[in-house]
Amino acid sequence: MNIFVCVKQVPDTETKITPTGDGSFIETASIKWIMNPYDEFAVEQALLIKQSNPAANVTVLRVGSVKDTEALRTAMAMGADDAALVEAADNLDSYSIAKALKGAIDKTGKKPDLILAGKQAIDDDALQVPQILAQMLNLPSVSVIVGFEQAGNNVKVKREVEGGALEVYELSTPCVLACNKGLNTPRYASLPGIMKAKKKPMAQYSLADVGVSDADRRVKYSGFRLPPEKPPGKKFDATDAAKQKDVVSQVVGLLRTEAKVI
Amino acid sequence: MANVLVFTELHDGHVKPVTLEILGKLAGQSADVAVIGDIGADQVAELAKYGAQNVHKIKGSNLDKYSPEGYSNALGDFIKSKSYDYVFAGATSMGKDLLPRLATKFDAGLASDVVNFTFDGGSFAGTRPLFAGKCLAKVEVTGPKPHFVSIRPNALGMTANPTAGAGAASDVNGNAGEIRAAIKEIIKAASTKVDLTEANIIVTGGRAMKNAENFKILNDMADVIGATVGASRAAVDSGFAPHAMQVGQTGKTVAPSLYIACGVSGAIQHLAGMRTSKVIVAINTDPDAPIFTKADYGIVGDLFTIVPILTEEFKKLLGK
Numbered sequence: 001m002n003i004f005v006c007v008k009q010v011p012d013t014e015t016k017i018t019p020t021g022d023g024s025f026i027e028t029a030s031i032k033w034i035m036n037p038y039d040e041f042a043v044e045q046a047l048l049i050k051q052s053n054p055a056a057n058v059t060v061l062r063v064g065s066v067k068d069t070e071a072l073r074t075a076m077a078m079g080a081d082d083a084a085l086v087e088a089a090d091n092l093d094s095y096s097i098a099k100a101l102k103g104a105i106d107k108t109g110k111k112p113d114l115i116l117a118g119k120q121a122i123d124d125d126a127l128q129v130p131q132i133l134a135q136m137l138n139l140p141s142v143s144v145i146v147g148f149e150q151a152g153n154n155v156k157v158k159r160e161v162e163g164g165a166l167e168v169y170e171l172s173t174p175c176v177l178a179c180n181k182g183l184n185t186p187r188y189a190s191l192p193g194i195m196k197a198k199k200k201p202m203a204q205y206s207l208a209d210v211g212v213s214d215a216d217r218r219v220k221y222s223g224f225r226l227p228p229e230k231p232p233g234k235k236f237d238a239t240d241a242a243k244q245k246d247v248v249s250q251v252v253g254l255l256r257t258e259a260k261v262i
Numbered sequence: 263m264a265n266v267l268v269f270t271e272l273h274d275g276h277v278k279p280v281t282l283e284i285l286g287k288l289a290g291q292s293a294d295v296a297v298i299g300d301i302g303a304d305q306v307a308e309l310a311k312y313g314a315q316n317v318h319k320i321k322g323s324n325l326d327k328y329s330p331e332g333y334s335n336a337l338g339d340f341i342k343s344k345s346y347d348y349v350f351a352g353a354t355s356m357g358k359d360l361l362p363r364l365a366t367k368f369d370a371g372l373a374s375d376v377v378n379f380t381f382d383g384g385s386f387a388g389t390r391p392l393f394a395g396k397c398l399a400k401v402e403v404t405g406p407k408p409h410f411v412s413i414r415p416n417a418l419g420m421t422a423n424p425t426a427g428a429g430a431a432s433d434v435n436g437n438a439g440e441i442r443a444a445i446k447e448i449i450k451a452a453s454t455k456v457d458l459t460e461a462n463i464i465v466t467g468g469r470a471m472k473n474a475e476n477f478k479i480l481n482d483m484a485d486v487i488g489a490t491v492g493a494s495r496a497a498v499d500s501g502f503a504p505h506a507m508q509v510g511q512t513g514k515t516v517a518p519s520l521y522i523a524c525g526v527s528g529a530i531q532h533l534a535g536m537r538t539s540k541v542i543v544a545i546n547t548d549p550d551a552p553i554f555t556k557a558d559y560g561i562v563g564d565l566f567t568i569v570p571i572l573t574e575e576f577k578k579l580l581g582k
Binding site for chain 2: 011013014015016017019023026037038093094095098122123124125126127128129131132134135136140141142143144146156158159160161162163164165166167168169170171172175180181182215217218219220221222223224225226227230232233234235236237238239241244245247248249251252254255256259261262
């Protein structure tokens with residue numbers, strides 16, 4: 001069984017984002033890069049499947065810059081077998097990324113049985129790549145999954161929709177699944193795992209190698225800027241028990257008369 | 263002038279409000295609406311009021327329930343039979359799942375989760391948040407047409423005086439084609455409240471809630487003011503609340519009229535997910551908590567004493 005896991009490297013969630021002077025992207029020089037948090041659930045799911053099916057091979061794929069290969073090494077330290085990196089700018093659009101992932105899968109010569117990814121990357125928040133990849137490969141897909149059961153070639157997954165309701169899908173492999181938090185609890189890489197990961201094979205391609213060019217760009221970004229800051233608000237001290245009722249009453253009054261939201 | 267199709271999903275036979283937000287904002291363009299299934303004359307009239315010229319009702323077997331393949335096949339065939347420059351839809355659970363697949367059928371691009379847009383000489387330019395709203399950027403679509411756009415619910419707002427369209431309704435035969443991933447069952451959510459992303463008022467609990475049981479005081483307040491309850495990442499990771507309730511960069515990005523943060527410190531990833539709320543109230547014992555930098559009204563105090571008083575004051579105000 002060939003399992004492919006698509007991961008992205010993104011700025012840590014605690015990162016303060018600064019647009020570049022010309023607004024073409026963000027300053028990336030001093031960013032701490034991490035594996036996209038939703039992709040950890042995809043890696044973990046692949047490893048859980050491998051545990052009950054030791055013949056399975058788990059390949060992690062990433063499209064992005066080479067400055068730091070943290071995400072792929074982390075996935076291999078967790079237990080993935082091998083990796084492929086397609087070297088590209090960090091602001092590639094979803095269509096180009098999906099096409100590059102398809103090209104990277106083709107390069108391995110393996111026929112995918114299951115393709116897993118995080119439901120969204122927390123940098124461009126596009127929620128597009130898994131569904132585009134599925135359409136390009138003519139495979140069924142389910143996104144935002146929080147439950148996974150497998151019996152042979154059949155999988156049953158739960159997709160979370162508005163308000164926390166769940167849609168239960170049944171489908172057969174090969175398929176593409178986009179994972180959400182709650183699907184599983186990602187493991188930490190062990191020290192021996194980290195040592196072993198250094199020796200695991202990692203293929204490296206250019207965008208041209210996987211058949212992607214500038215003509216594949218479908219979405220253009222410009223004018224990166226910080227959102228407008230709010231003016232400072234009003235702060236009330238309600239630490240003194242005697243004042244609490246008056247303070248709360250005053251705030252509720254302001255919500256009605258000044259903010260007009262209730 | 264651009265030729266635009268707006269796809270609307272239905273909720274209990276009604277078009278979603280985001281459809282009307284999109285139609286209102288499309289004033290000056292030629293806008294049609296497509297729906298999968300049937301809608302009544304009152305709903306067609308509502309769409310016409312906001313500018314719909316034609317309302318196409320796509321009907322066929324295996325289209326009674328959503329499926330990524332069935333919906334993208336039926337809509338794809340319909341779009342191919344017309345000549346639209348743009349296809350818009352709401353960035354809802356369904357829209358986010360469907361549109362990337364549909365756009366790829368045309369090898370076309372999709373600008374997702376757009377919060378504002380303009381048309382200049384028939385050409386679209388949008389604004390969208392990136393990095394969970396830590397920054398904004400201009401977004402444009404290039405390559406083959408039609409170009410696809412999904413719009414975040416509640417972001418555009420309703421147009422006060424919309425320009426009406428003809429609202430000519432017609433039936434279209436839809437072919438779902440092969441469906442390999444189909445819904446077998448829907449498990450209803452425990453809560454009947456509107457989703458955080460569509461809520462008008464949100465009450466959020468942070469790490470200071472201490473445990474899941476204590477969320478009762480937030481639920482009590484939420485019931486009084488018609489709010490949906492959310493949680494910070496710290497509260498979710500501590501097991502006080504499920505991930506569906508999480509607000510922030512690895513949860514939901516929200517923009518309600520009123521956001522009440524209770525015992526939330528205001529980590530940068532949380533602020534990113536709620537900073538565009540219209541009015542923010544924060545309750546925290548730490549006067550230096552970062553949440554106060556974003557709050558319109560900050561109350562320094564213990565949430566366990568403040569929240570019940572707040573609930574009583576809201577009851578009085580609302581005559582409950």
